[in-house]
Amino acid sequence: MSLQYIFLFGRNPKLSYLELASYFSARHISFKPFFMEQRSALLEISDTIDAKTIVNELAGTVKIAEVLFSCKDSELKEKIEAASLYDGTSNKIIYFVEVINASPSLREHFKRHFKMIGIKALHKSLAPHTIAKTKQEYVDFILLRQGNLYYVAKTLACADPFKFKERDVSRPVIEPKIMSSIRLSRMLVNLAGLLPRATILDPFCGIGTVLQEAMLMGFDVKGVELDESRVKNCIENLKWLKESYQLKESFDVFHGDATRLSEYFAKESIDAIVTEPELGPLLKKRPSEAEAKTTIARLQALYEKFFKEASVVLKPFGRIVIVIPRFRTENFKLFDVDIEKILSEADFKIHNPTKGTAIEMSIPQIYKEEWHRIERQIYIFEKYLRH
Secondary structure (H helix, E strand, O other), X not given: OOEEEEEEEOOOHHHHHHHHHHHHHHOOOOEXXXXXXXXXXXXXXXXXXXHHHHHHHOXXXXXXXXXXXXXXXXXXXXXXXXXXXXXXXXXXXXXXXXXXXXXXXXXXXXXXXXXXXXOEEEEOOOOHHHHOOOOOXXXXXXXXXXXXXXXXXXXXXXXXXXXHHHHHHHOOOOOOOOOOOHHHHHHHHHHOOOOOOOEEEEOOOOOOHHHHHHHHOOOEEEEEEOOHHHHHHHHHHHHHHHHHOXXXXXXXXXXXXXXXXXXXXXXXXXXXXXXXXXXXXXXXXOOOXXXXXXXXXXXXXXXXXXXXXXXXXXXXXXXXXXXXXXXXOXXXXXXXXXXXXXXXXXXXXXXXXXXXXXXXXXXXXXXXXXXXXXXXXXXXXXXXXXX
């Protein structure tokens, strides 16, 4: 029996949906997307899902809720009052209703429902890491309006954003100037669309953020880094990770050059490459046109060499998930790497797991926070065989 679910996303909903689609595709979870509304998406899924595992493994999904019913505006009050919203035994609970694209005043319907069935219910939002500590039962709902229909869903699982921060600050070695975001790194790993036990390579591995997230997802990893001190730091971080989380996954990190991968790895031996490569100099302000042109020319040459080497070591249909920068200058002109030129010289094409579906995302997806001086473009490429 197919069920409908609402997925609530974080700061980057489009990228988060792309991550979700890649994750489901890898695990052969059949789903039918209906629509995306603000930070949420409605999906119909034919398989039974483990919502807690999914929300813990995805970086961009905040909540997963099972749809209890959908109805028109005129039916909403009656439907909520008649629904089975709480099946526990306590007569005192805390609850929260996440309202999307609808009036917050509709929460009053839930308040009346609990009053009618004799439950003292306090409406309050609790952070996921505090739910286990509360002495009262906590129930979470999503009320979503799309067009003339309302969807009422009961939350099955919430993400704990503190798990990323805790892992970030607990590592033996932290290098803020070159560190990839842990949250983005997990998203990049999931965008590769692989099942655990595959081998992921990061040829610009730095201190190992992408590699650690891949290991936590069950992948064996390999890392290449040009800076010898960072190689040592990466190994130290991954040893700490393996011991702290009791991981069985293997890692191999060594000093090397991302433009010489075929010297280190056998032909067609790597399942996927996931990386945030060199993105240019650390910027304190928007660059001038001359600075942007110089940086782009250098990165273009680096990326062209890297992609040619990647096509040698990747297995057929292996993927590259990569961050490619673009620069907006002080006079707001955009300067971008020439991806078409790179693809014309290497055996790759853009891969889009949402292509042709009701919710189709574009690739690349832009990942940019307000404080970022560069715009990160997230690409997924797939190696193809020339005839």
